[in-house]
Amino acid sequence: MPGPLQGLRVIEMAGLGPGPFCGMLLADLGAEVVRIDRPPAPGAPALEPRFDVTARGKRSLVLDLRAEGAVETVLQLVAKADVLIEGFRPGVMERLGLGPDVCLARNPRLVFSRMTGWGQHGPLAKAAGHDLNYLALTGVLHATGRADTPPAPPLNIGADYGGGAMFLALGVLAALQERQQSGRGQVVDAAMTDGAALLAAIFHGLKAAGQWSNAREANLLDGGAHFYDCYACADGKFVSVGAIEPQFYALLLQRCGVTDPAFDAQMDAARWPELKAKFAALFLTKTRAAWCELLEGSDACFAPVLDWDEAAQHPHNVARETFIELDGVTQPAPAPRFDRTPAARPLAPRPVGADGEAILREWGVAP
Numbered sequence: 064m065p066g067p068l069q070g071l072r073v074i075e076m077a078g079l080g081p082g083p084f085c086g087m088l089l090a091d092l093g094a095e096v097v098r099i100d101r102p103p104a105p106g107a108p109a110l111e112p113r114f115d116v117t118a119r120g121k122r123s124l125v126l127d128l129r130a131e132g133a134v135e136t137v138l139q140l141v142a143k144a145d146v147l148i149e150g151f152r153p154g155v156m157e158r159l160g161l162g163p164d165v166c167l168a169r170n171p172r173l174v175f176s177r178m179t180g181w182g183q184h185g186p187l188a189k190a191a192g193h194d195l196n197y198l199a200l201t202g203v204l205h206a207t208g209r210a211d212t213p214p215a216p217p218l219n220i221g222a223d224y225g226g227g228a229m230f231l232a233l234g235v236l237a238a239l240q241e242r243q244q245s246g247r248g249q250v251v252d253a254a255m256t257d258g259a260a261l262l263a264a265i266f267h268g269l270k271a272a273g274q275w276s277n278a279r280e281a282n283l284l285d286g287g288a289h290f291y292d293c294y295a296c297a298d299g300k301f302v303s304v305g306a307i308e309p310q311f312y313a314l315l316l317q318r319c320g321v322t323d324p325a326f327d328a329q330m331d332a333a334r335w336p337e338l339k340a341k342f343a344a345l346f347l348t349k350t351r352a353a354w355c356e357l358l359e360g361s362d363a364c365f366a367p368v369l370d371w372d373e374a375a376q377h378p379h380n381v382a383r384e385t386f387i388e389l390d391g392v393t394q395p396a397p398a399p400r401f402d403r404t405p406a407a408r409p410l411a412p413r414p415v416g417a418d419g420e421a422i423l424r425e426w427g428v429a430p
Contacts, residue, residue, distance in 0.1 A: 163177075173248040
């Protein structure tokens, strides 16, 4: 398969959320990803494979790690792999006999990458949690939502995928780059709390400079400013405006026909509630389609708020092929783009265990 990671061999210990997403990112870019699945529980409801989007481009080998010889089979695969991804709680891989010491003894060039919520050590390391909890601990969740409501639970993108999977993938690639000089692998410890905290780096700087407060909906980028928010339209749909720079703000006002001198005080935070109320009334005067005709494609920093179905059909996303369809399921295409080693169209997700014999044969492991 084409792609910049062609030739890279990855073992993914089956799990949930960011581990599989990281494996999908690597598979999308050409890596050979083998997912080691648990035997399905008898009578347990199973998701039809084509709906398991983060399994695309991977192959599946089922192993009962409690069975005799199963751990040795994994270690034989490890001996021929470049990367191992695991997302268990701290200590689980060690108890299975597949901890980093054992795996690196079998393959000193292995990048042993670990994905957890709280990290491999610390007071919370062995506690259960989810995206919402990890965001809560970093300060990010407190800054999310409207001033008069509790913090709003976002989609599990900030910690699970942004702070988790993306940083795990970055760590894997950095370790592979370092391996070219040292010839040695290493352990990558990616914690969703660490990554989510780092994603908010700019806000720590702004707060230290006195330009950001702990109050929600009172700052430049959290819905406090009238020129950086979402507004309802006459048809009940929504639009987003983000005209921060003065020249973009001036164009937004011009195109919207705003002549009220009160809007000249763009950066006067004390005026923001008043100006936001005026903007809200203005956007209610037209449908979303009418606002799109007036503002979309200009430097007014505008975009309609689209639902899942609309997003895949928007002309810009269609032109860039931002979404693809695999086995009847619409989903995002691989990203980013490469001009010389472009990623192939992903293969549809495979059923659990569908590739076991072929994987063992190709990797030279006794079945």
